[in-house]
Amino acid sequence: MAAEYNLQPTALVGIIMGSDSDLKFMQDAAQILKHFEVPYELTVVSAHRTPERMFQYAKTAADRGIKVIIAGAGGAAHLPGMIASLTHLPVIGVPIKSSNSIDGWDSVLSILQMPNGVPVATVALNASKNAGLLATQILGTGDDDFADKYKAFKESLKDSVQEKINKLSFDWNNEFDR
Amino acid sequence: MAAEYNLQPTALVGIIMGSDSDLKFMQDAAQILKHFEVPYELTVVSAHRTPERMFQYAKTAADRGIKVIIAGAGGAAHLPGMIASLTHLPVIGVPIKSSNSIDGWDSVLSILQMPNGVPVATVALNASKNAGLLATQILGTGDDDFADKYKAFKESLKDSVQEKINKLSFDWNNEFDR
Amino acid sequence: MAAEYNLQPTALVGIIMGSDSDLKFMQDAAQILKHFEVPYELTVVSAHRTPERMFQYAKTAADRGIKVIIAGAGGAAHLPGMIASLTHLPVIGVPIKSSNSIDGWDSVLSILQMPNGVPVATVALNASKNAGLLATQILGTGDDDFADKYKAFKESLKDSVQEKINKLSFDWNNEFDR
């Protein structure tokens, strides 16, 4: 999961998080983007410990070619909302149930409940995979290639369910699929 | 707020809601899109009372030219998630604190907490204005015109704050802006 | 727990769930129905990954002889409510505390808080055993055989408590039962 990315085309999606301890929650976003061949970058940006870096990141992202930013944070999670205040790009917020969180409620509410004027597209608790999917959908509104790949992905969801249906049919009565 | 739209170019954003009683919460999304000159449509689609209509709406939206769907619902709010399951387009969910809601928690959780594979871009409770803004940001990733308008909008936010700063400076000591 | 079911009479109860990972929570419903000799079927139907399958399941259930549907789901749990929107049969919803759930609140609220017009008979978190019991009670309103079996079951609850009373009486003073 690594150095090969240095030769990629310019990143379209920026994945940022407050600490490297969030990486285990956030790397699913990267894996999904890799699946869709969406160029991305990933680094640490802390709203509370490196506010100037956060400003720089948000202010320069569009000019560097970034189209969508995915920001994950836990507890009093200010990173997604502050990034959204500093750029015109769409920002996807991933609430993380980190160790200092009250069951995830703090993470969810401090990302979701943004005031009028500055939206953050919030996904479910710890749902960085969905953040990667949403970023691809967003890019798909301007690029049919991504949209087509996403359509294929949606079909594949059905196939994965079909496997489970088949597996259960050995042990349980299933008149619907008979 | 009306008939003139019939001559608009094809809608890029579809705004749907479960009942006309949701219109008072959802019309801010329409007003924002009008401000940005984003063509949109608006109608009632009920997940629970008109499930076939919901299927039709979601299945045909992309072919009719829709790029983003904004869906508002309250209580056990299934409309945004079900639309997302039926289309590859990005779906923005607006949790509504309707009369049958437990303080909005049911609306928020049943839109936000989507399983892996089917994201909904959730905004704050009743925040349909932010849904309209987010739709414009998303379109801006593929259309510089919308992106430029959005940048201007962000500047205007500062101006509105400046007015308030000035107003308060008459009555309260403010050494920062002196 | 298996192939023998293929020779059963037509299923009266359909047990469905969003994923085979829910089986460990849902199989108690099947065991209870087996205890009451209520013919049932069990399979996977995902609201979000196989919406067309969900439509088909709900639309054909009554004609296939199903009288009651038990649907289990977690997180933004849309399966029970959407099934209820697509059939006239009573639907029992089982909120599951799945791995992506916020302590079960999302599952409970997105199943329980259905709008007027489309009820879901909701049972406690993870209480699929009670879902099986409720299905039997419902069938018992039209079939005295099931009602009689259920009466016997209720008597057996007392017997199981009596055993515990006896067991504790060895170690603890109990003047009430003396």
Added chain:
Amino acid sequence: MAAEYNLQPTALVGIIMGSDSDLKFMQDAAQILKHFEVPYELTVVSAHRTPERMFQYAKTAADRGIKVIIAGAGGAAHLPGMIASLTHLPVIGVPIKSSNSIDGWDSVLSILQMPNGVPVATVALNASKNAGLLATQILGTGDDDFADKYKAFKESLKDSVQEKINKLSFDWNNEFDR
């Protein structure tokens, strides 16, 4: 809403509530049953102030011809669960947000979270209309007449939405229904 009922056929559904102050929340259940021509009775039974009456009501209901009991209560709402412990009939619980309730959470949890062995079919907060609908669905599992009426009711839900769609189409662009 009254004396004419004295000549009705024997009640199939019993609607009970803890106090006459709950009547304003519970009478929608009665109205729905009247719509479906389901014979019902309605009275006050308090778990906490008239526990003997509650025992009598639950113990005699089946013999009097009752098939389903709808019980509404607020706060520490014990009526539905206790009725369920005393009869083999299915019991529908309606959590009421009464004046002494903490936002309805107490009512919901003390009805929903029944232990294994004694289910209560819980509907949404204050949703007595859905309780009446669910009772009719349950009766419909053993009586095709009620099932047919319920099917017609579900169709009527679509018509009511269609009216709203038409009304909004005058003022808002709606390309889907064009």
Added chain:
Amino acid sequence: MAAEYNLQPTALVGIIMGSDSDLKFMQDAAQILKHFEVPYELTVVSAHRTPERMFQYAKTAADRGIKVIIAGAGGAAHLPGMIASLTHLPVIGVPIKSSNSIDGWDSVLSILQMPNGVPVATVALNASKNAGLLATQILGTGDDDFADKYKAFKESLKDSVQEKINKLSFDWNNEFDR
């Protein structure tokens, strides 16, 4: 912990719980009563599985000499409130975080939020030790012997803290106690 109790004077406190699985949470109440030499009895009474037993227990308790009843239950916890509805004795409720509980909220709310007219003296989640203490305090209002023992108990609380103070003083600067 056992047979010796059979020779005790008549029990003044009755400790009841819904299942023997609650014993691990409830036995601290017994231990405290034993410490204060308050005669007690302990058994299983299930509101939902043995409602007639519950009635009998509550109706006969006062005549058997019981002065205070301690009732523990989890989930939709109806035992304490129903006992309180059936006797004029004071009832102490212990909310238990049992396996089917939503973090204890259901247990707490369904015991605490009793309607006007039927109080339950509720203690903290799982706090059966405090239930035993409260029972002793209550008996102490009519019996100076218990009151005097309770005063001594309160003094002992200070001693146990003093030990901790001394222990910490070896490792940490403590100018207050110097």
Added chain:
Amino acid sequence: MAAEYNLQPTALVGIIMGSDSDLKFMQDAAQILKHFEVPYELTVVSAHRTPERMFQYAKTAADRGIKVIIAGAGGAAHLPGMIASLTHLPVIGVPIKSSNSIDGWDSVLSILQMPNGVPVATVALNASKNAGLLATQILGTGDDDFADKYKAFKESLKDSVQEKINKLSFDWNNEFDR
């Protein structure tokens, strides 16, 4: 409601609250005690603004003849727990939903969740009437006169329900009471 009390026998119950603004929530406790002819006193004791007074009140209560203390407070409600730490008398806590409360949760939790060793007998939110009833029950464990009065009170609860049953029977079918 007044001066006549000065000639009463020594108060057995002390009712205290943090502010005179709590009087409207707490006076029901006084009315119930008056009904049962339990001598009581009522005054303001603030844990946070008059901590010394609180100490004095708690330390002298038993010697002045007080048998039970009822303490009401809202928000971070420390009065009941601190009184309980300072006296061996039983303390009844009334959580008040005051203007600075978060829906009453703060009041409930900071009274209910006392640590092992120092119980507070907590009643429902704003339920000062139940606090008065519980105080009478407690006194009844040592004084048959109060116990007898309480038994009569419980009978009167049934009568009040019977009136409501009769009233509803005019307008609604009631086969149970026929």
Added chain:
Amino acid sequence: MAAEYNLQPTALVGIIMGSDSDLKFMQDAAQILKHFEVPYELTVVSAHRTPERMFQYAKTAADRGIKVIIAGAGGAAHLPGMIASLTHLPVIGVPIKSSNSIDGWDSVLSILQMPNGVPVATVALNASKNAGLLATQILGTGDDDFADKYKAFKESLKDSVQEKINKLSFDWNNEFDR
């Protein structure tokens, strides 16, 4: 409440809030500081609409003589935490229950739950008066004049309670103060 402040000594406390609509919640902080003759300034600084202004405010505050910053915000309340990330001064956060708040939980959690390394001294919901008091206490650690004034203030709290005690003593039996 106004122009006279322009001649004050340099402000020691900066009171900031996200919008002039927060002024009604925040002005109690100013009134308390005025009472203690603590020089202060008050203005609007929006984290989300004027992030650059927020940076400037936080970065220059210490050099302008500010010793403590009071920041009030509602919903996804990022202002206090972001200010704390940008200055070494102590920051007091006031959670405001603004119109877009979910009962204040979002405001409380997004201010309180700051990660290790960047504290915010959080006060109760809407408790700007306490924010002003805390600021004075903080200044009192380095300035005996403020500490002495604060001691006097604490005495005055007792006097205000004494008035209420006297008032109630006319109507209610109060043996404690006799």
Added chain:
Amino acid sequence: MAAEYNLQPTALVGIIMGSDSDLKFMQDAAQILKHFEVPYELTVVSAHRTPERMFQYAKTAADRGIKVIIAGAGGAAHLPGMIASLTHLPVIGVPIKSSNSIDGWDSVLSILQMPNGVPVATVALNASKNAGLLATQILGTGDDDFADKYKAFKESLKDSVQEKINKLSFDWNNEFDR
């Protein structure tokens, strides 16, 4: 971590907690103060088991040279608020998620929601490290030496993030820092 402190200058910060079992949550406060060379003391003070000790501690703290008190407690956490009621010094409250806590909500609310007139500077759940930092910031308002050390600490936060950025850059594409 120990005896060497006995030769320290007089403590400026007092760290207290309800039990030695809280030490594992509270010792981070001590470590931070040691880092900043702020003299401190640490001991056990229980609001509920040693109320007189609590009074003594709070009443004598200022005269002994203490400038700031850090108080940690869990469940119905009364220690911070009661200390604040008894001293004019600023009090920092640390809500602890102790074993008898309902997910920490009780600890948070009973410390945070103090009434007007008696503030407690509350930090996040279990965040005793932040309590130590806040105490240093407060002392820094009157002592430039502490303020300067705190500024250096804030710089060091950035360095720790930079290390993580570098570490991640080996494995992940990072165009921002290139």
